[in-house]
Amino acid sequence: MNFDLTEELAELQLRVRRFVLDEVVPMEGDPRQTPHGPSEELRDELIEKARQSGLLTPHASVEMGGMGLSHVAKAIIFEEAGYSPLGPTALNIHAPDEGNIHLMEIVASEAQKQRWLQPLARGLSRSCFAMTEPAPGAGSDPFMLNTTAVRDGDDYIINGLKWFITGADGAGFAIVMAKTEDGNATMFLTDTDRPGFVVERMMDSMDSCFTGGHCVVRLENLRVPAVDMLGEVGKGFRYAQVRLAPARLTHCMRWLGAARRAHDEACQYARTRESFGKLLGDHQGVGFMLADNEMDMLTTRLSILHCAWVLDQGGRGNVESSMTKVISSEGIWRVIDRCVQVLGGQGVSGESIVERIFRDARGFRIYDGPNEVHRMSLAKKIMVRNDRVGAL
Structure with a gap:
């Protein structure tokens, strides 16, 4: 590499x-x-x-x-x-437009690309991805999907409740995950102004960087033509993996930039702020935090580049993206948290961009699968791999 x-x-x-x-x-x-x-x-x-x-x-x-x-x-x-x-x-x-663009370039029909993807890529519309549901529906476990899509002539009738749907308020269209009559998940494209697509409310959250916020969306007898199915019936979870591995990685890329910004702000403050007769950065406790930041960012960057390289070689990158997501989200959180500490009062106030980055970044350990779920998945793969080695 x-x-x-x-x-x-x-x-x-x-x-x-x-x-x-x-x-x-x-x-x-x-x-x-x-x-x-x-x-x-x-x-x-x-x-x-x-x-x-x-x-x-x-x-x-x-x-x-x-x-x-x-x-x-x-x-x-x-x-x-x-x-x-x-x-x-x-x-x-x-997010979620970046991941939706990637998914639709691979899966959407030419007609769907003309209708929905082209305006999205040109920045003329926004989209959302509606999969997550309140209990007892799909959350960290997507197989708990409760939203249903029932065939009715040339259409499907979709019913369900979604939440934490990023960007739903003001989105021009949505990709909806629903369970079809075969018991499997299927993706559908729908304009958000169709009868039955209802944005019930905006959810308060720590972050404030996503246009359209995070919303509760009710699907009530939403009629979607069968031609607006994204891909093939029953392959929704397979397509979700096509979307999630690269989209999970791009989260890591963007948040690394945010961590670097926080680090630069902290370094500048440490170079100019005096305390106890010398610059703040000359105090060993502060200097060590800045050094640890550099190491966490390097580890994160190398992990991202390795996973990106695997994807560029044609690999699925599922294992690598899971590891990178955990490494990145925890590494950048340590960086940003240290920056808040270096900045002191400025770090917990709107006087510095770092306070906003801190609030925005906390959710990263939950978005695209909680880190605990990624660790659980990795552990299962490790056990299977080691069992095969033992059998040899």
Whole structure:
């Protein structure tokens, strides 16, 4: 594995870094940010800035107007975008749209791509992914799926209750996971203005970086034409894996950028703030925290690059993405938490961007599967592998 950047990728990295610093960071204090994420107006403004800079939706295929980035290239660019909480929104690489774009490029029909994917890739619409349900429905265990889809002539009638559906408020369309009559999960595409698709309420959450927030969505006799099925009947969980491994990894990329931003803020403070007769950073306790930050970020970056490389080689990357998700979410949390400590009072107030990063990042150990579930899955695979070795 050689992670030297090509000249082209190094130039793109610098372009994105300058764009984020010059165009995005100055907008972090914009009052159009709400507790439930950037407003639609602010998002549209950021999207237009990226469009004018030729940086919009870089991960999409060239056919869809993107740059067709490899997974390793995405690791470099997404980290740069994540340096600002608004960076992924500006580049149109934020969840859930980023993962939905990846999934639809692989699974959607040509008609579905024309209708839903193209506007999404062009930044003209948003989407959501409706799988998670309140108890006793699907949460960490997707096989507890309760939402049903029953065939009715040329349509399916979908009923169920979803929650924690990111971006649902204002989304133009949704990918809905429902259980069909064969007992298996199937994905459906639906416009959100269809009768029966009801955003009941916005859920309060610690983070505030997702446009459209996190919502409770009720599906009440939602009629979806069979032609709007995404992929084939009964293959929903298989398609979810197509989406989840790369999307899980891109979360890691973006959050690494956020951790680096927090670290830079803490380092700058440590270089300028005096305490007990010397600079804060010259105190061993503070210096050690900054050193530990560098090591955690290096470990995270190498794990991300390794998983990205596996995906670029055609591997499924399920095991690698699970490990990387746990390593990254826990590593970047340690980094950000130390930065709060270095900043002291500023770190727990709106005087510093670090306080916002701290609130946004906590959920990462839960998003895309709680870390405990990933550890459980990895443990099962380890036991099977070791049992096979013993049998030899």
